[in-house]
Amino acid sequence: MSRRPITWASPVTYALALAVAAVSIAPVVYVIVGGFRTTPQIVADPAGLPDPWVWDNYRRVLTQSDFWGQAFNSAVVAIGTTLLVLALGVSAAYVLARYTFRGREALFTFFTLGLLFPAGAAILPLYLMLRDLNLTNSYWAVILPQVAFSLPITIVILRPFLTAIPRELEDAAAIDGTGRLGFLWRITLPLSKPALVTVGVLAFVASWNAFLLPLLVLSDVNLHTLPLGVQNFSSQYTSDTAGILAFTSLAMLPALLFFTFAEKQIVGGLQGAVKG
């Protein structure tokens, strides 16, 4: 693949790239650094640097707030959503990719129709339904709808990937006495790991950042996820600017770390979506 050695670009390119990068992360840096100041410092000079640096805000958030509980809730919901999306999505996509049967394309179209149903528009009846099912104030109230709304895109991304696995492999497996389910489990899954990681990462990030659904279905503060926690903290302690900055920084840290590790998968997944 590599044609030319990677070289230094012209100073103009670097200047432009630096400017773009600066606009992208300046507010983030401001929030993180601001967390090391005191509120009086911020009020006196909103754009200044910490002088002196104080750890107190971060210490307070980590020891006195609900940060850990909310991080735990976010993790449970995000991991639950991801695992369930993968399990249901792979099963359905596998059938749509590797079984020949009457109505297959209709079924696929039926799933892709979901891409046109915006989660935002369905939120009120969704809430009413979860309330009537006695599911509000449980992790399931967030997990199940998130899984449902992630399924269409998951299937759209996974299907071509599963179709592309050569038929010869399946025949060979059949000769060795492996059925279709065995083929799914022992050969398809390991082979499609990159696509699974992509779909999983997208579902995880969407769930970790979700706000509207948890806002409506989780009124119990003990079940609040981090986005709800950040919002509550900032409206509850409006005068504690430094505290809000610290809480916000800590809340975005996991997403930033996760993204640094999974950047290739996210970009790769969107790339696949563009191709398809």
Place this chain on the structure above:
Amino acid sequence: MTSIKSTPSLAGAPPAGFGSATRSNRAAETRRKWYEIIGLTTPALVVYVMFVLVPMGFAVYYSLYKWRGVGAPTNFVGFDNYVLAFQDPIFIDALRNNAIIVVGSLLVQGPIALGVALLLNRRFRGRTVFRLLVFVPYVLAEVTVGIMWKLILTDGGTMDALFRSLGLGGLVQAWLADLDIVIWTLLFVLTWKYVGFAIILLLAGLSNVPHELTEAAAIDGAGWWQIQRHVTLPLLGPTIRIWMFLSMIGSLQVFDVIWVTSVPAVRSLGASNTMATYMVDNGFFARLWGYGNAVAVILFVISFVAALLFQRFLLRRDIQGAITGRAN
């Protein structure tokens, strides 16, 4: 699981013989295949139908009632809720704001994203780091972004201090409180948050542009701009249209950033409402469930029609491009 006998593939290579044993084998095989199909697709189907399709059906049903959300709805009002919505100036404001966000996002993010993507598509040392930094706003939670900008843009906050220190104090505005300005402030925040997504998509599209083409053009003496204009951009067409589609649908439903960044008082005056915030305010918080569901249906229909129109338009464009491309 037990092994399947000798019939190797579902595509159905013709079985070796036509004896009765083989025939019953084949029947068992077909039955088994259907069990697998049903077993593997049912869980996904159930969850999908139950949580995506059924709620939209209920929305239509509830929207025909005046209903406070307790007990079964009994007060049937027909299409009154829809009429009410279109008579409410605050809802009309919400529609206008959504329109501003849809058009503004396309017009502002598109060119920026294209410029940055072309820049970051060049091979140079440090490119990976720049890419990573540019994507950061996109992965942050909407709530985080909202609170961050709310603190920065607050009266006498960091943004104002920054303007003053640059000698631009005259430009300082009540970014989030001025009713004529707040929607543009929000458009700015949304642009900051989502332009990274456009860049990711375009970079993905650019990586699919065959290198041979740009190199051939370069050998023919085309300059960098000419290559981008006449080779890269036309090939990027489908990617750009997919992004426009996703951006449009996202803008029509936008909730989180608006909800968190703008003050409820400003929202209730209509200055920074969108259809989604209006819907949640009225349906969930004011408990006007019938009315809220009517707004949900309007939001859904607008998104749906926009999506269909866009796809038609998209499809035609792509077919035309293919035909004229071949004619050349």
